[in-house]
Amino acid sequence: MFIRLLSALILTSSLGWFGPTPTLKPAPAPPNVVFILADDFGYELIGANGGLSYKTPNLDKMAREGVRFDNCFSMPLCTPSRLQLMTGKHNFRNYERFGYLNTSQKTFANLFKDAGYTTAIAGKWQLAGGPDTVRHFGFDQFCLWQIDKSDFWDRYKDPILAENQLGQKRMGAYGPDEEVKFLTNFIEQNQQRKFFVYYPMTLTHDPFQPTPDIPEFKSFKINGTNDTTYFKNMVQYADRLVGQMINKLDSLKLLENTVIIFAGDNGTSVNITSQTRQGPVKGNKGYTTSAGNHVPLLVYWKGHTPSGVTRSELVDFTDVLPTMLDVAGLKKPDNFMVDGQSFWPAAMGKAGKKRDWVYSDYNPKRNDFPARKYAQTQKYKLYSDGQFFDYQNDPLENKPLSLVSLSENTRKVYDQLSKVMAHYQQQSDQIKK
Known part of the structure; x- marks a missing residue:
């Protein structure tokens, strides 16, 4: 009886409580x-x-x-x-x-x-x-x-x-x-x-x-x-x-x-x-x-x-x-x-x-397209010349937002993008030196 019980315990330990222990898949090699x-x-x-x-x-x-x-x-x-x-x-x-x-x-x-x-x-x-x-x-x-x-x-x-x-x-x-x-x-x-x-x-x-x-x-x-x-x-x-x-x-x-x-x-x-x-x-x-x-x-x-x-x-x-x-x-x-x-x-x-944002320093160095620097969130875009757009609602960017009329939250976005623009302008200027 004891031997049968011991054998059962050993079998249970080796198989797990509900059958064989599942084999873990190895981590995939770099794809x-x-x-x-x-x-x-x-x-x-x-x-x-x-x-x-x-x-x-x-x-x-x-x-x-x-x-x-x-x-x-x-x-x-x-x-x-x-x-x-x-x-x-x-x-x-x-x-x-x-x-x-x-x-x-x-x-x-x-x-x-x-x-x-x-x-x-x-x-x-x-x-x-x-x-x-x-x-x-x-x-x-x-x-x-x-x-x-x-x-x-x-x-x-x-x-x-x-x-x-x-x-x-x-x-x-x-x-x-x-x-x-x-x-x-x-x-x-x-x-x-x-x-x-x-x-x-x-x-x-x-x-x-x-x-x-x-x-x-x-x-x-x-x-x-x-x-x-x-x-x-x-x-x-x-x-x-x-x-x-x-x-x-x-x-x-x-x-x-x-x-x-x-x-x-x-x-x-x-x-x-x-x-x-x-x-x-x-x-x-x-x-x-x-x-x-x-x-x-x-x-x-x-x-x-x-x-x-x-x-x-x-x-x-x-x-x-x-x-x-x-x-x-x-x-x-x-x-x-x-x-x-x-x-x-x-x-x-x-x-x-x-x-929080995407930055672009776009200078195609061709005559057919204008160079423009800008930073954008999912909704707003700020250009280096100060134009600020709600491009989600104005995809053609025809109507720059009035900076004196921005809501508190929109002003925060403007300030954030202004800092992004200043940061990369500084880096760009250092490279040119």
């Missing part, structure tokens, strides 16, 4: 990262954001099964945005001219590569230099438009693409298809390794031209066709390519170990007006209203990020690099300064440090 950046792609284009003009089923599904950020702000133009997200720094620290990044800078790809990731980029480069420069910034492999030649018309049909070398004309090809094919092949070849993929799409920047899924693609004139009629097809083709990337990861059973982030680089072209549930939105790329810098941001990591969650936290593009470090479990190098802060806790459904 792969795929960052997709659409060109001239404002917040209003995605169905999940209230867009009505375009069918975006893959992005909508990504939002439905992942996390959607409602208040992400880029710079209003492509090169300034790219410098911010790649380096984690405000433009006054490293933006010297349009289409250029000084090789003294380090990018998120450098940090991933230093941590043992294999890296690739495909799509739009626009940062000057040749193949050696791309590799210098941390990319092992690349398939890029505008690396050594920058003709406006050569990004879509019959593109000039540089694949790990100088560019070559690809007759009969469609640039975005070639870029995605390159990246999906890279993923398949490196599926047993940690990888970082950066896909700065050429879509949906003009020239507005037919895509391969419509009959006009076969016969249109490449040099000269720039018709906004085709913008709808371009948005929907960009969505299709996002789906192809996700489907490839799924087919290789990599979705549970790959973080996918999608964003737009700045607002939609001024030539495009889109319908939304809130009314029509005319794109304002290059300018500092919300239609110029409010962009979509989606994060999906199967089995890890919460599903169908919308976060209201402010995010700006200096936050991308520190978020990447968090995703990979990396520490910021001691000698590497960043202006941004990670939004990874929010993407994982956790509480974290929230931004």
Whole structure:
């Protein structure tokens, strides 16, 4: 009897009270990262954001099964945005001219590569230099438009693409298809390794031209066709390519170990007006209203990020690099300064440090767009010239608020943003000395 009781106690101890002790899953290894950046792609284009003009089923599904950020702000133009997200720094620290990044800078790809990731980029480069420069910034492999030649018309049909070398004309090809094919092949070849993929799409920047899924693609004139009629097809083709990337990861059973982030680089072209549930939105790329810098941001990591969650936290593009470090479990190098802060806790459904404001030192250093410095909350925006807007209720910023008539709470916001502006002006002035 005693022996049977002792045996039962030993069995119960080894199995737990209600059966075998559950095996704890080990902490996941640092995941792969795929960052997709659409060109001239404002917040209003995605169905999940209230867009009505375009069918975006893959992005909508990504939002439905992942996390959607409602208040992400880029710079209003492509090169300034790219410098911010790649380096984690405000433009006054490293933006010297349009289409250029000084090789003294380090990018998120450098940090991933230093941590043992294999890296690739495909799509739009626009940062000057040749193949050696791309590799210098941390990319092992690349398939890029505008690396050594920058003709406006050569990004879509019959593109000039540089694949790990100088560019070559690809007759009969469609640039975005070639870029995605390159990246999906890279993923398949490196599926047993940690990888970082950066896909700065050429879509949906003009020239507005037919895509391969419509009959006009076969016969249109490449040099000269720039018709906004085709913008709808371009948005929907960009969505299709996002789906192809996700489907490839799924087919290789990599979705549970790959973080996918999608964003737009700045607002939609001024030539495009889109319908939304809130009314029509005319794109304002290059300018500092919300239609110029409010962009979509989606994060999906199967089995890890919460599903169908919308976060209201402010995010700006200096936050991308520190978020990447968090995703990979990396520490910021001691000698590497960043202006941004990670939004990874929010993407994982956790509480974290929230931004009270976003700051922008926008100087495109081109003649077609004005330079403006500003700081904003989710509702208010203060410019360096003193203009103060309730941009939530005045999105076109037509009616500056009277500073003598501000309520007590609004005055506090104004004072807070004034301090932000003064702080960064002081830092900018020190760099110029």
